[in-house]
Amino acid sequence: MNGLSRYPFTDQKSLRKSQQAGKPRQKRTRFAMSLVKYLMLLLATITTATFTAKSQPYPDPTENYTMPPIAPLPVSNVMGYAGDGPVTFDLNEFFTIENEVSPQFxxxxxxxxxxxxxxxxGNNLSxxxxxxxxxxxxxxxxxxxYEAxxxxVIGVMPVISGDYELADFSNLSLQEESFWNGSDESGGFESGLAFFPNSYNAEWGAWSGWAYSNISDNTTPGWMNQYSAITGAAINGEPEEPGIYAISYVSWPGTVISxxxxxxxxxxxxxxxxxxxAALSMTYGDDFSKKFGGETGDDPDWFKLSVTGMRNGDETATVDYYLADYRFEDNSKNYIIQTWQWLELxxxxxxxxxxxxxxSSDLGDWGMNTPAYFAVDxxxxxxxxxxxxxxxxxxxTVxxxxxxxxxxxxxxFTDPDDSDDEIVISIANNTNPNLVQASLIDSDIMLTFTQDQTGEAEITLEALSNGKSVTQSFIVTVLPGTGIALNSEIFFEVYPNPSAGIFNxxxxxxxESYLSILNTSGQVVWQNHxxxxxxxxxITNFPAGIYLVNLQNDSGRFTARIVKQ
Structure with missing residues (x-):
């Protein structure tokens, strides 16, 4: 391998200096990071590095020989946002060159x-x-x-703009190079509106569902490195602070986000x-899983993530995304996802x-051989x-x-983003059910009034839709008609009614009684014994409208409604 590791996904933490030319940067959402930051992201390094002699075979490895004048170096993957660039790299820094003559690229x-x-x-890659x-x-x-x-890989992300709640795990904390796998048996974790369930078996030290991690080791193969994303960092991670991302181990019937x-x-x-x-297992194979593509690269292997929407126990739709796909006729198009990629849902x-x-296409007697892990952010x-x-x-008023x-x-009521047919209306409160009874009949509300009762009640309706609600209240006032008291033992009358302002x-x-007149706001505008x-x-100088005449004495309190024209 010419000095390269068998697993050439190194832990290199930065890309070489680059210059950005072209159009100025546009405004981004709070999610978007600067171009410099995402170019500094550690991702995986080169998947292949070779050099060959055009006119002579490789030297016999048992003989002494001089290294060729050009050889490849590890090169980190590159990520950017759609519409950005160009970004320029010096290709001389991608190779070791034994003399000052620049190769042809x-x-x-x-x-x-x-x-x-x-x-x-020339030697500039844009x-x-x-x-x-x-x-x-x-x-x-x-x-x-010689040729080398x-x-x-280059990964390109869309710029997401709009009014969204973001689950980016910024509310979580970890020590450096560590993870949370549910060993505290809390059952999961939250970020934004999302909840990530976790199942942990303390007896076996095993987990499924969701974990979160800031591990940057994307070179070590095998189950012992199960908490690492192949990117080695979260989307907003930096070499010194990889950031936190979520890792899922999927067991039957699936992993859930609620x-x-x-x-x-x-x-x-x-x-x-x-x-x-999963990425290294598919790239190189291991004791349980095959190398994707096989020895020739022609095997039509694939690794697929399926995301199904659920509502009230029913499926809404499913979106499939291939985390690896080797089914192309042109093997150069075969891929294993090594960068953060957008999944539209x-x-x-x-x-x-x-x-x-x-x-996965790699199946055995006990099901899928490919490690059932993936990462999200x-x-x-x-x-x-x-x-x-x-x-x-x-x-x-009645x-x-x-x-x-x-x-x-x-x-x-109406729902701005759901069907109004889904709205459920109920009577949330009635402050005086002895005065008026409220009941719902289809899309109507019926108010029934108790005989010989006057007073006031506040009726509150509640509309519930998709777990959220709003209320609306109104006042029901019951008056004693045209001014004759309802108490048969006490005669109390106000006339003529209505009147231009002179009432008897x-x-x-x-x-002796206390007599007062109130406006509809409840303010006393006239009083006397x-x-x-x-x-x-x-009350000819009073504004036209409805007034209440209250009479209070040893026998009780009596109310009449009058109309001043």
Whole structure:
């Protein structure tokens, strides 16, 4: 391997200095990091590094020989955002060169040129990030009679803008190079609106579901490195601080993401990549799993992540994403995901949970041989909106002993992002059920009034939709009709009613009474003490409207409604 590790995904922590040219950067969401930051991300290094002699065979390894004048160096994978670039690299730093003569460079493979555009000018490699995806890159250098080649991948991420709740694990904390796997038996963890369930078996020290990690080791193969993402860092990670990402070990029937509230939400999407354990197993094979593509690279192997939306126990839709795909006729297009890649999930609609399943072409007697691990970061959730009051119910005033009143409430509430048919309306409160009884009949509310009762009640309706609610209240006032007291032993009358402002009050009480007049706001606008019999009241200077006349004495309190024209 010419001095390279069998697993050439090194722990190199930075890319070489680069310069960015072209258009100025645009504004990003809080999620987007600077171009310098994501170019400094540690990702995997070259998957292939070779050199060959054009006109002579390799020397016999048993004989002494001089290293060729050009040899490949480890090159880190590159990530960027769609629309950014160009970014320039010095290709002389991709190879060891024994003399000062610069080799001839060319791009020998760009498997998906729509993802990234590469241009070479002398020894300068210019990369422009075009559209989301991952592409395999090979750069060939020729010097004298020798050729050398480096290989790496370029990952391009979309810029996500909009009003989203972000689950990015920034609320979690870990010591350096460590992980959480549920050993505290708390059952899971939260980030943003999302809840990540975890099942931990203390007897066996085994877990399934979700863990979170900041481990940067993306070179060590095998189960002992099960908590590492092949990127070696979270999306917003830096060489000194890889950041926290989530790792899933999928067991039957699947791994779930749910919410920490009862509402269903739409998930815009998330970023996904392979776990180091799975990526290296597919790249090189191990005691349990085959090398993807086989020895010739022609085996049509694949590793697939399926995400199913769930709502009220029913499936909404499923999105499939290939974490590795070797089914291309052109083997140069075969890939294993080694960068953070966007997985669009908006087609699943509003869901109360997501179910994640893994499947593979590599099967054995006991099921899938490929390690059932993957990693996610930055989940974008569209927050559900609560229903709102679309039409307010006016306060209601009726006379005592009125017939039941039916109100149409079908247009009172609406849901901005769900069907109004899903709204459930209930009577949340009635402050005076002895005065008025409220009941719902389909899209109507019926108010039934107790005989010979006056007073006031506040009725509150609640509209519930997708776990969120809103209320609307209105006042029901029951008045004693045209001014005749309802107490048969006490005669209390106000007339004429309505009037331009001169009213006569008669009552047969046995003692002096306190008489007051209130406006509809409850303010006392006139008051006096009167003796039994007859009294004249002049309110011609008062504004037109409805007033309440209260009479209070030893026999009780009596109310009449008058209308001043």
């Amino acid at each position: 060319e791009v020998s493979i760009n498997s998906f040129p729509d993802v990234a555009q590469l241009d070479i000018d 990369i422009t990030f075009s559209e989301p995806g991952q592409t395999n890159i090979r750069i060939q250098a020729t010097l004298d009679d 080649e480096v290989a790496f 919410y920490n509230n009862p509402s269903a939400h739409q998930i815009k999407g998330l970023f996904v990549t392979n776990a180091t354990y 908006s087609s699943l609609g509003k869901v109360d949970s997501l179910m994640f399943m893994l499947s 930055h989940i974008f959730i569209v927050p559900d909106l609560a229903p709102i009051v679309n039409n307010f119910i006016d306060d209601i 006379d005592a002993n009125s017939e039941p009143l039916v109100l149409d409430i079908s247009g009172v 009050v008669m009552h047969n009480g046995s003692s 009167i003796k039994p019999g007859f009294v004249n009241i002049d």
